[in-house]
Amino acid sequence: MANHSASHPAHVQHHFVDSDQQFESAKMGMWVFLVNEILFFGGLFCAYIVFRAWYPELFTQAALELNKLWGGVNTIVLIGSSLTVAMAIRSAQKNQIKGLRINLLITIALACVFMVIKYFEYEHKLHLGIAPGSFWNPTPEILEELSHPKANIFFGIYYMMTGVHGLHVLVGIGLMIWLYIRAGKGHFSSEYYTPVEITGLYWHLVDLIWIFLFPLLYLIE
Amino acid sequence: MSEHNHEHHVATAKQLWLIGGGLFVLTILTVVVSNLGLPSPFDIISALVIAFGKAYLVAAFFMGLYWDTKFNSLLLIGALVFFILMVTVTLLDTMYRQDVVPSF
Amino acid sequence: MAAAQSKNMTTLQVKRFKPSENPTNTYLTDEKGVWAWMTTVDHKKIGLMYLVAVAFFFALAGFLAIALRTELWTPAKTFIEADTYNQLFTLHGAMMVFFVLVPSIPAALGNFVLPMQLGAKDVAFPRLNLASFYIYVIGAVFTFISLANNGFDTGWTFYTPYSSDTNSLGVIWVTLGVFILGFSSILTGTNFITTIHKLRAPGITWDKLPLNIWALYATSVIQVLATPVLAITILLLSMENILDIGIFDPAKGGDPVLYQHFFWFYSHPAVYIMIVPGFGIISEVITTFSKKHIFGYWAIALSSLAIAFIGFLVWGHHMFTSGQSAVATTVFSFLTFLVGIPTGIKILNWVATLYKGSIEMKTPMLYVFIFLFLFTIGGFTGIMLGALSVDIHLHDTYYVVAHFHYVMMGGTLMALLAGLHYWWPKMTGKMYNETLGKISAVLIFIGFNMTFLPQFVMGAQGMPRRYYNYIDQFQPFHQTSTIGSYILGAAFLIILYYLVRSLFGGEKASANPWNSRGLEWQATSPPDFHNFDHTPVVINGPYDYHKPMEEFQLGLAVEHNGHGHGEHHEVKTDQTEKA
Numbered sequence: 001m002a003n004h005s006a007s008h009p010a011h012v013q014h015h016f017v018d019s020d021q022q023f024e025s026a027k028m029g030m031w032v033f034l035v036n037e038i039l040f041f042g043g044l045f046c047a048y049i050v051f052r053a054w055y056p057e058l059f060t061q062a063a064l065e066l067n068k069l070w071g072g073v074n075t076i077v078l079i080g081s082s083l084t085v086a087m088a089i090r091s092a093q094k095n096q097i098k099g100l101r102i103n104l105l106i107t108i109a110l111a112c113v114f115m116v117i118k119y120f121e122y123e124h125k126l127h128l129g130i131a132p133g134s135f136w137n138p139t140p141e142i143l144e145e146l147s148h149p150k151a152n153i154f155f156g157i158y159y160m161m162t163g164v165h166g167l168h169v170l171v172g173i174g175l176m177i178w179l180y181i182r183a184g185k186g187h188f189s190s191e192y193y194t195p196v197e198i199t200g201l202y203w204h205l206v207d208l209i210w211i212f213l214f215p216l217l218y219l220i221e
Numbered sequence: 222m223s224e225h226n227h228e229h230h231v232a233t234a235k236q237l238w239l240i241g242g243g244l245f246v247l248t249i250l251t252v253v254v255s256n257l258g259l260p261s262p263f264d265i266i267s268a269l270v271i272a273f274g275k276a277y278l279v280a281a282f283f284m285g286l287y288w289d290t291k292f293n294s295l296l297l298i299g300a301l302v303f304f305i306l307m308v309t310v311t312l313l314d315t316m317y318r319q320d321v322v323p324s325f
Numbered sequence: 326m327a328a329a330q331s332k333n334m335t336t337l338q339v340k341r342f343k344p345s346e347n348p349t350n351t352y353l354t355d356e357k358g359v360w361a362w363m364t365t366v367d368h369k370k371i372g373l374m375y376l377v378a379v380a381f382f383f384a385l386a387g388f389l390a391i392a393l394r395t396e397l398w399t400p401a402k403t404f405i406e407a408d409t410y411n412q413l414f415t416l417h418g419a420m421m422v423f424f425v426l427v428p429s430i431p432a433a434l435g436n437f438v439l440p441m442q443l444g445a446k447d448v449a450f451p452r453l454n455l456a457s458f459y460i461y462v463i464g465a466v467f468t469f470i471s472l473a474n475n476g477f478d479t480g481w482t483f484y485t486p487y488s489s490d491t492n493s494l495g496v497i498w499v500t501l502g503v504f505i506l507g508f509s510s511i512l513t514g515t516n517f518i519t520t521i522h523k524l525r526a527p528g529i530t531w532d533k534l535p536l537n538i539w540a541l542y543a544t545s546v547i548q549v550l551a552t553p554v555l556a557i558t559i560l561l562l563s564m565e566n567i568l569d570i571g572i573f574d575p576a577k578g579g580d581p582v583l584y585q586h587f588f589w590f591y592s593h594p595a596v597y598i599m600i601v602p603g604f605g606i607i608s609e610v611i612t613t614f615s616k617k618h619i620f621g622y623w624a625i626a627l628s629s630l631a632i633a634f635i636g637f638l639v640w641g642h643h644m645f646t647s648g649q650s651a652v653a654t655t656v657f658s659f660l661t662f663l664v665g666i667p668t669g670i671k672i673l674n675w676v677a678t679l680y681k682g683s684i685e686m687k688t689p690m691l692y693v694f695i696f697l698f699l700f701t702i703g704g705f706t707g708i709m710l711g712a713l714s715v716d717i718h719l720h721d722t723y724y725v726v727a728h729f730h731y732v733m734m735g736g737t738l739m740a741l742l743a744g745l746h747y748w749w750p751k752m753t754g755k756m757y758n759e760t761l762g763k764i765s766a767v768l769i770f771i772g773f774n775m776t777f778l779p780q781f782v783m784g785a786q787g788m789p790r791r792y793y794n795y796i797d798q799f800q801p802f803h804q805t806s807t808i809g810s811y812i813l814g815a816a817f818l819i820i821l822y823y824l825v826r827s828l829f830g831g832e833k834a835s836a837n838p839w840n841s842r843g844l845e846w847q848a849t850s851p852p853d854f855h856n857f858d859h860t861p862v863v864i865n866g867p868y869d870y871h872k873p874m875e876e877f878q879l880g881l882a883v884e885h886n887g888h889g890h891g892e893h894h895e896v897k898t899d900q901t902e903k904a
């Protein structure tokens with residue numbers, strides 16, 4: 001097996017020729033996976049578009065129940081976390097492991113802020129009885145504002161879109177914690193930071209999805 | 222591609238902060254524009270134009286597509302194309318039905 | 326991935342190496358024990374594990390099919406209740422589609438063959454590959470849990486509102502199972518696309534890819550683009566069941582036809598996930614046993630991609646009678662006819678490949694001929710069903726049942742059998758009994774046509790699909806069909822018998838028993854853990870049968886960072902043959 005003894009750095013798996021091939025493959029694999037993610041959310045966006053085209057007045061009416069301010073704050077929080085992830089990758093590329101860990105920590109913190117705000121938004125709506133599916137039981141005052149007979153459909157779509165997005169944020173938080181621990185063990189350097197790079201791609205996609213969710217759900221009235 | 226060795230593009234901190242700032246400004250802008258209460262098609266158009274602008278900034282610079290191999294950009298664009306196909310062809314049905322929801 | 330980068334021309338030192346006929350160390354002997362198998366990241370072993378799992382589900386779902394056919398022996402009840410019947414045909418369909426047809430060729434045979442045909446040591450993400458297998462197993466477990474919870478009788482399509490109103494628990498479990506299963510498919514697709522792009526051996530440019538790789542590439546593209554839509558659809562359906570979210574439920578103000586759009590946005594491309602890799606196998610086998618260069622390499626390669634693309638635009642032909650708009654049906658009908666073109670191109674090119682070839686009628690080749698015959702019938706009847714007015718008459722009859730069995734069983738499964746027999750010596754290092762192989766192939770052909778030809782006739786006469794009872798006039802057709810299914814079952818048992826027997830008492834296979842020019846045949850049988858002794862170097866096409874074998878046995882002579890990305894290389898042949 002002559003060609004296996006070749007001087008592979010420790011992080012390069014046996015079936016790759018060199019670090020570069022491994023890095024490019026991992027990155028491409030992640031992009032292909034992101035194509036998946038886009039079409040996964042695409043189904044929900046498609047449902048949104050179909051129902052919006054049918055009942056435009058429903059969407060303008062229902063969007064009033066969503067809090068623009070907190071939606072906007074959450075957008076800025078998520079954009080901030082995207083920035084810190086980009087900074088984390090930059091730190092890794094420059095071999096600044098401390099910077100990498102700090103940036104990851106800030107990202108985790110921002111993601112948690114996002115989830116907390118989301119929680120209070122949900123809490124508020126559930127309190128008013130604007131709940132998904134069979135739990136749909138709005139208070140009389142709310143029913144006056146949400147007079148459209150298909151208001152439950154809008155919130156069905158709302159809860160699915162933001163819920164699935166929120167799940168992605170939670171997964172992202174898990175991945176960031178994993179990266180943080182690995183960075184602490186000294187697994188990453190400017191020579192090898194593939195997991196940081198591809199987790200970053202994932203996180204940016206979660207941000208991208210929110211960039212579209214925010215105006216479509218909160219702002220169009 | 223194989224030719225470059227360890228020459229991954231490293232964005233400068235200034236570039237990243239600029240992009241982050243741009244995204245911040247665009248977020249404020251989209252909220253402001255929505256408060257103007259533009260008439261029907263223009264509110265959606267303006268919101269989507271700003272959203273695509275933000276998406277471009279994130280994809281090109283945070284995700285590094287601007288410096289990356291073109292194939293990865295192709296993947297992203299391909300995903301969007303197939304999404305658009307899915308929506309338009311579905312709308313071909315839903316927009317041209319006799320009854321919106323067929324009765325049984 | 327530009328292939329022609331003349332400035333990157335590098336010089337490689339190569340030498341000939343002939344694969345050993347008596348390999349001492351193979352992937353089967355490399356690591357032993359159940360645990361080693363279960364935790365392996367070797368693409369060959371994962372392929373074999375998939376093969377066993379697929380065979381298990383095929384046997385199970387096939388057994389259900391025979392039970393169904395037996396029930397249909399008489400117009401009224403024969404031996405099972407109507408409710409059981411509904412559950413059995415649903416289970417037969419769901420298992421055959423999600424557990425057999427979708428993973429059969431890509432995940433079982435493809436996993437084994439793809440890296441070898443690329444001259445790679447493994448797929449790009451071996452651990453993800455193993456994960457995809459276990460995700461498949463978990464999906465299967467969910468389906469069995471569903472069976473323990475009263476099962477499901479919705480038909481494999483899970484149409485709303487029935488699926489969201491009836492026996493929720495069984496449907497919830499099985500839809501979650503399908504959701505999980507989808508990820509297995511997605512991971513395989515992601516893995517293959519990356520592998521094909523990044524792990525090709527030196528010299529394998531895009532125009533030297535075996536057509537099997539092109540087919541798997543097209544398949545992977547569909548898997549990646551379509552499967553996530555199934556995932557979200559199934560998730561929405563589960564939410565419909567759990568929460569009554571209302572998007573698909575007309576009682577809640579939703580739209581059941583929207584469910585069908587979503588479902589078929591995946592499930593129509595999914596029939597191409599099933600058939601396109603079969604096309605790849607046909608191209609490989611037909612050239613090997615005609616000893617001739619493939620006719621129309623680019624036509625076949627690109628028609629796979631064309632099918633993948635157009636296949637995304639025709640899903641509405643499953644919904645002609647669902648109440649979708651007339652505009653949409655017309656457009657879908659037109660686009661459906663378009664898919665016939667790339668498929669026809671393939672068939673004609675294969676037939677042209679046979680012309681003046683030295684055809685050797687071995688078992689795999691026999692299956693190729695069966696494929697050509699059956700798949701052409703399946704394709705033509707598909708065109709008829711794509712015609713709007715005809716479809717109104719034939720919709721939801723046995724005509725449709727016969728059509729998709731001709732395409733899926735007569736197409737995909739025959740290609741799978743061709744590939745299985747073709748690569749069996751490579752996978753196991755053993756030859757199967759050729760005579761029994763031919764006998765069972767002929768039996769399958771007879772049994773298949775006996776089972777499904779009568780279904781075209783009774784379908785055209787108005788026998789609806791999925792019915793438990795029928796009127797007396799259809800009984801002769803049903804009985805012929807049932808007898809045919811018994812013949813089919815017997816033929817599959819013979820195949821199982823001689824394949825298993827070959828493992829223990831079979832003749833030893835040489836490295837290249839069919840004298841193929843394909844790269845995978847230049848490894849030992851069974852291959853080494855790392856597939857090849859040396860990193861192979863490719864300067865000829867995979868179908869260059871006009872060139873002598875020696876020109877194909879090139880490998881890197883010296884240690885060098887082997888697997889390139891298929892750039893052009895100037896090859897210097899020196900040194901002598903390896904002993």
